[in-house]
Amino acid sequence: MTLDTLDRQILSLYQRDTRVPGEQIGAQVGLSAAAVQRRLKRLRESGVIVAETASLDCRSLGLGVTAIEQVDLVDESARATRAFRDKVTARIEVQQCYGVAGAMDYVLVVIVPDLAAYEAFCEACLLHDANVRSFTTQIVLDAAKRSVPLRIPQG
Known part of the structure; x- marks a missing residue:
């Protein structure tokens, strides 16, 4: 899968905190919340996003x-x-x-x-x-x- 600049920007923001709403990510990268969600869905389906997990204190x-x-x-x-x-x-x-x-x-x-x-x-x-x-x-x-x-x- 080829990642464009927007995919990379979205991934950079999303990996820091997966709870950040699509509206907030979209505002930072210049896309609508729906466009961010479509891209995230495609990134999951293609295997770029492997898992979305919580980081716990041992x-x-x-x-x-x-x-x-x-x-x-x-x-x-x-x-x-x-x-x-x-x-x-x-x-x-x-x-x-x-x-x-x-x-x-x-x-x-x-x-x-x-x-x-x-x-x-x-x-x-x-x-x-x-x-x-x-x-x-x-x-x-x-x-x-x-x-x-x-x-x-x-x-």
Whole structure:
């Protein structure tokens, strides 16, 4: 799908807060509210807008531990990496999963209530997986910047 300048401007505003009315977005980009809504509908249907979600505060929900896992696999074949990816992405604790280039094969962001829950996650997903050569963990002390709008290149 080709995005024009108006699509890009709408996306830039919309991703910051999806509750902003179409009238307000339209006033900023020079379109009617109906035209903004038609464009948003087209952007959803084409897959440019993947989801519209709420950003929640982990600690207020009792999720006090965020861990960044770097995982090195033994077998890096497509089948083996897909099996690992499918296993960890099925876990609710895994909020993000990235296949990466470099010394490690995967980086996971794991959010759990406490260290006991983190240990249980490691036991279930990493420690006894014959394809996990090693993993390293960083426990997040301060989430200085958790989620930000994407910088949308102007076509």
